[in-house]
Amino acid sequence: MIRVRGLTKRFGTTTVLDDIDLDIADGERVVVIGPSGTGKSTLLRCLNFLDRPEAGRIEIGSVSVDAARAGRRDILALRRATSFVFQNYALFANRTAKENIMEALVTVQGRSKAEAEARAMEVLGETGLADKADSYPAALSGGQQQRVGIGRAMAIGAELMLFDEPTSALDPEWVGEVLDLMRRVAERRQTMLIVTHEMSFAREIADRILFMDGGRIVEQGPPADLLSSPRDERLQRFLRRVG
Amino acid sequence: MRALDLDYMLGLVPVILGYVPLTLFMAAVAMVCALILASLLAVERVVRVPGLDWLVILFISFFRGTPLLVQLFLFYYGLPQVVSVLTQINGVTAAIMGLTLHFAAYMAEAIRAAITGVDRSQWEAAQSIGMTQGQMMRRIVLPQAARIAAPTLVNYFIDMIKGTSLAFTLGVTEMMGATQKEASGSFLYFEAFLVVAVIYWIIVEVLSQGQKQLETRLGRAFAR
Ligand SMILES: Nc1ncnc2c1ncn2[C@@H]1O[C@H](COP(=O)(O)OP(=O)(O)OP(=O)(O)O)[C@@H](O)[C@H]1O
Numbered sequence A: 001m002i003r004v005r006g007l008t009k010r011f012g013t014t015t016v017l018d019d020i021d022l023d024i025a026d027g028e029r030v031v032v033i034g035p036s037g038t039g040k041s042t043l044l045r046c047l048n049f050l051d052r053p054e055a056g057r058i059e060i061g062s063v064s065v066d067a068a069r070a071g072r073r074d075i076l077a078l079r080r081a082t083s084f085v086f087q088n089y090a091l092f093a094n095r096t097a098k099e100n101i102m103e104a105l106v107t108v109q110g111r112s113k114a115e116a117e118a119r120a121m122e123v124l125g126e127t128g129l130a131d132k133a134d135s136y137p138a139a140l141s142g143g144q145q146q147r148v149g150i151g152r153a154m155a156i157g158a159e160l161m162l163f164d165e166p167t168s169a170l171d172p173e174w175v176g177e178v179l180d181l182m183r184r185v186a187e188r189r190q191t192m193l194i195v196t197h198e199m200s201f202a203r204e205i206a207d208r209i210l211f212m213d214g215g216r217i218v219e220q221g222p223p224a225d226l227l228s229s230p231r232d233e234r235l236q237r238f239l240r241r242v243g
Numbered sequence B: 001m002r003a004l005d006l007d008y009m010l011g012l013v014p015v016i017l018g019y020v021p022l023t024l025f026m027a028a029v030a031m032v033c034a035l036i037l038a039s040l041l042a043v044e045r046v047v048r049v050p051g052l053d054w055l056v057i058l059f060i061s062f063f064r065g066t067p068l069l070v071q072l073f074l075f076y077y078g079l080p081q082v083v084s085v086l087t088q089i090n091g092v093t094a095a096i097m098g099l100t101l102h103f104a105a106y107m108a109e110a111i112r113a114a115i116t117g118v119d120r121s122q123w124e125a126a127q128s129i130g131m132t133q134g135q136m137m138r139r140i141v142l143p144q145a146a147r148i149a150a151p152t153l154v155n156y157f158i159d160m161i162k163g164t165s166l167a168f169t170l171g172v173t174e175m176m177g178a179t180q181k182e183a184s185g186s187f188l189y190f191e192a193f194l195v196v197a198v199i200y201w202i203i204v205e206v207l208s209q210g211q212k213q214l215e216t217r218l219g220r221a222f223a224r
């Protein structure tokens, strides 16, 4: 169970997240849509403290953090309860595909090398990249890198997986394989919060869609309702634009 | 113009070669110490520990801003007069200390620049999986910074090897000191210093070959 209350983030004098409340049930798959610059990435980044919110309370499973007062330990606990898939993959450039997945297991979770390696190979198998285990990121295609990026996030076994436009940086030919992998993650009822512009994917995978504008959640609901009969005028305009 | 005394030069080669180990020893020890110190200084410069930052800036500024020879004299001849435990210090130790501090200051700047050259996304990925600052630095950032800084650091190592010749001013009989002694006995200054110059040159050339291999190794992960 994820509970967010009053989450607020400012850059200088601009309020990028304006008093956000959000609950996500276990196993729920939530997709965030909205125009550029409305704080979608910032919402995800605040949930694992890549950006530090000014105010709000974040509860993820047993971890509960008051943003205004969060110390080093709170921040680490929150980050360990979440995992992040980046738009630009952000694989560790000095680690092979397998080592990228092992890194969190060994360094952060303190598992043995052998155990981490076995888990990494298992995950690589699921991502269809077992044969690339010993390749460095520079030698992988964008789609392969992002599949490793998702594998790295899966292996952690975090309560909540965050995806920030995981297919936006990809050449069109690689988008399909990454979305397929995300579908497989979703089938396991992994709790996911996904920012994407792939509307048909959103419609298919989401239990609920959030529409953000101007740092607020303007409208939300199951894809069928939200996309077919949008109430808010801004959402109507947005949907006309993205088709 | 007179002809070079080739027999004398050939005879001198093994004598000077006998001092190569001492020169390499001083340079190697100073390099290891300087690398460790420089990494600490560089990390401090990046994360900015309050209360420590000004001290690091001052240290780097002083040791970059004054000649190595002056620093060596300060350590060897000057400091023991003020700090009594240092009266025991011998020339080799003083030279290693001086080289360490001097080059640590330069290398700290090179490493700091390399750390800031590591892509932001690498830091964020490390943070996102819950690594501590230390883990992120040790396992992700510094190894990648090493690759960026390697060519510069090897150049400093080469400078350091040449810098060990200054130890002779502290009374250490290393390659340069030995050559000086030989030359003042034979009065064949040109021959003697030519021999030692060529030996330094060869050492540096051999190292430059090693540099290429090191760079290939560090670049392995980044090759397509
Ligand atoms: N580090 C930063 N410093 C200052 N302003 C920032 C910073 N990061 C984001 N912003 C601003 O915050 C606002 C929200 O940015 P954010 O990246 O969350 O938008 P987004 O909804 O993800 O947009 P997009 O769809 O283009 O990715 C933008 O106006 C952006 O300019």
Ligand SMILES: [Mg+2]
Binding pocket: A040, A041, A042, A165
């Ligand atoms: Mg964004």
